[in-house]
Amino acid sequence: MRTELNPVEGAGRIVLAVILGLLIWISAIDEKVFPVEYRIPLEVDVPGNYAALSVSADTVALRYTGSGWDMLRFQLGRSHEDLRRDFVPAEGSEMPLDxxxxxxxxxxxxxxxxxxxxxxxGAIFIKVDTVITKMIPVAPVFSDGIPARYRFHRVNPEMITVEGPASIVNLMDSLRTDSVFPGSEPVIASLALTVEKVAYSDDSVTVSVFNPSLPTRSRIFSTVAY
Incomplete structure (x- = not known):
């Protein structure tokens, strides 16, 4: 004889079945090993008297494994931070160093x-160099194409102090400015090209140009005739 279930008993059996299924699922999940990967930024620090010319990677992938609940707790409690590593060249190393x-x-x-x-x-490649300072003269560029050496001019400051990797700074012999119109008033000119990884004591200079009035052809002829 079939017994009819009242609504409360029916609902109770459904809840019990759901709970039992959930417990079985939790047990299965906890026994399974899950792989998880995080990609995070990589920062390489070098001493102040050195500069990193290049680093082969700026991010790394961290691959973790763990069971279901352990992995869930790890993911919930994990703080997302950058990976920082120090690199100190051996004393007496020849520079630049790979x-x-x-x-x-x-x-x-x-x-x-x-x-x-x-x-x-698992490893990154880094190239470092010693940091040096150097005084470099400023070479103003004029919009009319006449080289600076052929006109009376003044630049303030005349020299710029640069600081950066020796392999870069040692190749710098002058600093060109943006094109300057040779007017009668001093003008501020920015440096035309700055090099990455090099610091400059100034990024602009004041250029003053003296343009003496040249005699016209008629004045020359009248002077000769006289």
Whole structure:
């Protein structure tokens, strides 16, 4: 004989079935290992008397593995920060220096049950150079095409102090300005081209030009006739 269930009993059995299914699902999830990957920015710090000319990567991928609940707790509690590493060249190294910096897994291993399985890339390549300073003369450029050496002019300041990697700074012999119209009033001219990784004591100069009035042809002839 079939027994009819009242609405409360029917709802109770449905809830019980849902709870049982959820417990089975949780148990299965907790036994399964999940891979998770995070890509984060990479910052490489060098001492103040050195400059990094190039770094082969600016981000890294961190690959973690862990069971369901452990991985969930790890993801909820994880702070998203940049990965920072220090690089100090060996004393007496010839510059510029090409070297590599390993990103070891043990050093980045998190606390808890989740494990860091791989860092990609496992090492980065870096090129560094010593930082030097140098005084470089300013070469104004005039819009009429006449070279600065053929006209009376004054530049303030005449020299700019630059600071940067030796392999770059040593190749700099003058600093050109933007095109300047040779008028009677002093004008402020910006440096035409600045080099990346080089710091400048000034980014503009004041250019004063003296243009003496030249005699016209008629005045020359009248002077000769006289």
């Amino acid at each position: 070297s590599n910096l390993e990103l070891s897994v043990p050093a980045l291993q998190p606390d808890g049950q989740v494990q860091l399985s791989q860092v990609v890339p």
